[in-house]
Amino acid sequence: MLFLICLTLVSSQISLPLRRKVLPQNSKILSTSPSDSFEIINSHDVQYTADVYIGTPGQYFSLLLKTGSSYLWVEKSSCSKCADFDNQFNSKDSKTYKSLSQLVSNGYWDGSYYLGVLSEDIVSIGGSKGLSTSASFILVDMDNGFKSFGADGVLGLGFNQDSNNTLTFMDNLKKSGLISHKVFAMYINFRNFDGKGNGNPASNLMIGSYNISKYSSSPNVIITYNLYNPTSGFSGLWIVNPMEVTLGGALFNGSASVIFDSGSPYIYTPEGDYYDIAINIMASMGVGCKIYNKIIRCTVKDRKILPSLSFSYNKISVNVDQNRLFRCGDGYCDLMVIESDNNYWVVGDVLLRQYYTIYDMDNMTISFTPAINNDSYATYESSMAGVLISIGAFLALF
Numbered sequence: 001m002l003f004l005i006c007l008t009l010v011s012s013q014i015s016l017p018l019r020r021k022v023l024p025q026n027s028k029i030l031s032t033s034p035s036d037s038f039e040i041i042n043s044h045d046v047q048y049t050a051d052v053y054i055g056t057p058g059q060y061f062s063l064l065l066k067t068g069s070s071y072l073w074v075e076k077s078s079c080s081k082c083a084d085f086d087n088q089f090n091s092k093d094s095k096t097y098k099s100l101s102q103l104v105s106n107g108y109w110d111g112s113y114y115l116g117v118l119s120e121d122i123v124s125i126g127g128s129k130g131l132s133t134s135a136s137f138i139l140v141d142m143d144n145g146f147k148s149f150g151a152d153g154v155l156g157l158g159f160n161q162d163s164n165n166t167l168t169f170m171d172n173l174k175k176s177g178l179i180s181h182k183v184f185a186m187y188i189n190f191r192n193f194d195g196k197g198n199g200n201p202a203s204n205l206m207i208g209s210y211n212i213s214k215y216s217s218s219p220n221v222i223i224t225y226n227l228y229n230p231t232s233g234f235s236g237l238w239i240v241n242p243m244e245v246t247l248g249g250a251l252f253n254g255s256a257s258v259i260f261d262s263g264s265p266y267i268y269t270p271e272g273d274y275y276d277i278a279i280n281i282m283a284s285m286g287v288g289c290k291i292y293n294k295i296i297r298c299t300v301k302d303r304k305i306l307p308s309l310s311f312s313y314n315k316i317s318v319n320v321d322q323n324r325l326f327r328c329g330d331g332y333c334d335l336m337v338i339e340s341d342n343n344y345w346v347v348g349d350v351l352l353r354q355y356y357t358i359y360d361m362d363n364m365t366i367s368f369t370p371a372i373n374n375d376s377y378a379t380y381e382s383s384m385a386g387v388l389i390s391i392g393a394f395l396a397l398f
Contacts, residue, residue: 042203045193045349046265048186049151050205053124054137055094061087063155065186065205066263067238067359068346070158070168071106072123073114073138083146085153089139096134097121104138104164109342112145114138123169125155131179131207135172154263157184159361162236170207170361179208182361186262187215187371190324190353192379201372215356216369224367225313228257238359238366240313245273245345248285248307252276257344258311260357260366264348267309267320267337274339281307289335296335303328303377309337311347318368320351329380336378 041049041062049062054074061074075082077090091097100118107113116138124132140153160168173179184207189199204215212219227234228241242255253273269277278296282289285307289298300306306322326333336350355368 042189042191042199043150045191045353047150048188048203048262048349050125050155051127052155053127053132054089055091055121056096057094058122058124059087059089059093061089061152063153064151064263065157066154066261067157068259068261068263069106069154069156070160070163070236071104071138071156071166072135072154072169073106073116073140074153075143076116076139076141079141079143081142082140083143083149085146085149085151087152091119091139094121099139100136104166106138108145109340110145112143114140114143114146116140116142118166123172125169125207131173133169133172133176133178135169136166157262157359158238159234159236161234173207181208183208183210183359185210185215185356185358186352187356188262188349188353189373190376190378192376193327210356210358212356212358212369215372217372217374218370222367222369223316223318224365227364227366229364234364239344240311240366242313243345244310244312246310246312247277247281250281250284250307252281253345256311259344259346260352261346261348262352262357264346265350266348267350268340268342268346268348269337270343270345271339271341273345274337277335277337292334295338298326298333298335299331300328300333301331303333306333309351311345311351318351318355320354323375323377324350324354327378327380 043049048065050065052061052063053059054061075085075088077088079088098120100120102118103115104118105113105115118136119139120134120136122132123135123137124130155169156163157170158168160166160171167175170182170184174182184205187204189201189203191199225240228239238260239257241257243258244251245253245256278289278291282296282298287298287300287306289296298306303322303326306326308319308321309325310317310319326335340346354371354374356371358367360367
């Protein structure tokens with residue numbers, strides 16, 4: 001069931017900059033007091049990473065923030081069968097490290113995988129002024145398929161049902177009393193795929209609270225969906241089901257399972273839906289398109305004729321307008337939707353950049369309010385054009 005809420009303040013919080021129903025006008029909208037902020041890198045608009053320290057003393061890692069996964073994992077320093085990330089964890093250098101002597105393996109739909117030992121140590125996010133707690137993580141001693149990975153590992157922000165009931169970082173923060181409510185919110189900015197940087201304002205992660213008044217362009221508009229929780233068991237993912245998917249008002253999937261994943265830079269669609277977009281819907285709109293390098297490329301003179309993409313539950317929608325759904329060059333536009341082998345949709349940063357998104361783990365809801373600075377256009381302005389598609393295909397780690 002979809003419902004509207006008037007968001008209230010929770011007591012403990014941390015703010016980390018990362019490197020449609022309408023509420024009544026007099027509704028109480030959250031505005032938090034100032035909190036600590038930490039610079040975090042936005043890499044080409046395909047990776048949003050947080051500064052994380054593990055161990056005593058803390059060893060530094062730049063970790064991909066991923067709501068489509070639940071484990072926190074990093075490579076072992078002596079790993080000879082790893083991708084050799086810039087930063088690896090040396091357990092011998094930590095006074096508080098503890099091996100839990102349990103092997104864990106995990107794989108993603110692109111064929112990449114890792115194997116490691118379930119471990120426990122002090123994990124801090126945001127540096128010395130951030131949140132620090134004893135938490136579980138996977139110390140990886142073998143991985144495959146991560147040679148082009150730009151981070152030092154992953155900080156999963158899913159539920160523990162997706163991590164074999166191993167307590168997640170969010171679970172441990174609440175267990176230790178550092179936050180009173182398992183909620184976090186993300187504002188991820190758009191820099192038109194322009195290298196590494198922060199942007200203005202910087203992308204932001206808040207843990208334990210949210211700040212709608214700062215990061216929403218329409219703070220009276222809040223759309224909230226309940227997560228899919230069937231009697232057969234909760235998946236542990238940020239999934240809404242069923243949703244209607246429309247392109248330019250044309251319905252092409254009336255019962256889609258949609259997973260919202262901050263670690264995936266694009267939108268990923270089942271094969272049948274993908275070709276329906278390319279062949280049927282776009283052609284019916286008078287737009288000539290073809291499959292090019294595994295993406296849908298359309299020839300257009302004016303990008304404003306291109307359609308928007310909508311995901312709707314109970315006729316209430318979240319949308320990606322054409323200015324961000326397509327990336328355009330000289331006379332052509334590429335659809336930021338990529339085919340996958342899954343039978344569900346994975347909705348990543350292409351849509352999530354359009355909204356300030358609130359993830360409420362206690363109430364099992366996901367909320368969207370229109371983000372600030374969401375009206376710029378995605379364009380090709382450099383030689384990164386071909387590179388970003390290959391990066392994006394890899395980063396849909398699921």
